[in-house]
């Protein structure tokens with residue numbers, strides 16, 4: 455891969471800031487493939503205040519601010535989202551050149567039409583919601599923390615979202631594994647019947663990955679060679695139904711973790727680069743301070759950004775590979791950004 459001068463400029467520009475915020479690390483689900491430990495619950499009040507100050511301090515010099523809501527399940531802490539998005543929305547009044555965008559990775563369980571409308575009005579316009587196939591497959595893998603299936607509630611929220619007259623985009627992410635390749639087709643039919651022709655919905659088909667969770671060894675993950683033709687066939691099927699497929703933005707071959715202007719903000723104020731290996735020592739790149747300044751360690755940052763110097767495609771696509779004591783082979787897993 456040749457790193458274009460535009461990609462390089464975007465990746466190191468001081469006029470851009472991408473914060474992946476974890477307003478809570480708690481979750482109402484216990485998906486069988488999850489790799490998180492749910493240790494930190496709601497974002498501490500001092501962290502919320504520090505993020506507000508950080509953004510306010512940086513705003514005068516920024517052209518682009520992108521806030522990605524991640525967790526845990528971020529919608530369990532809607533108060534934090536409300537506080538920070540209200541600030542972010544008002545930035546445009548004083549900083550006319552600043553473009554603010556926001557998306558959320560949510561399990562969709564709490565995304566009722568009224569919650570969706572409120573969040574879109576606050577500026578959170580992109581969503582990614584995962585499925586593991588139709589109900590009987592999904593409910594085996596994406597289960598509530600107290601036990602029980604989740605498909606019906608999420609699907610009901612998606613159907614109801616169609617009636618929300620707001621400019622949002624929802625990516626339905628479908629995991630393919632050894633057990634659901636046939637059933638995935640039925641799920642795609644279901645998605646086609648419900649959302650085909652509605653431009654606000656698209657479909658992201660990808661293989662299930664091992665991400666460092668305790669059940670990794672027993673997950674029915676397909677090898678890359680096996681999964682590629684299966685996924686291509688399913689994509690063709692989706693296209694034949696008129697479904698829009700998720701297409702990564704240009705520059706998606708560079709993980710946000712490889713950029714100098716992107717940070718994961720943990721609920722306790724720690725700063726990470728990668729959203730998968732959250733506890734890996736190499737992923738601890740700094741700390742937010744109460745006054746809204748950040749303390750960033752040069753050595754690990756340099757390591758994460760090494761692909762920008764080398765131009766090496768693998769180091770840019772997934773800088774976690776080959777550094778630290780990675781919890782898993784993450785296979786380039788990351789948030790799909792809108």
Ligand code: SF4
Pocket residue numbers: 709710711727728729730731771772773774775784785786787788789
């Ligand atoms: S695992 Fe790799 S691709 Fe995924 S977020 Fe971490 S560095 Fe990026």
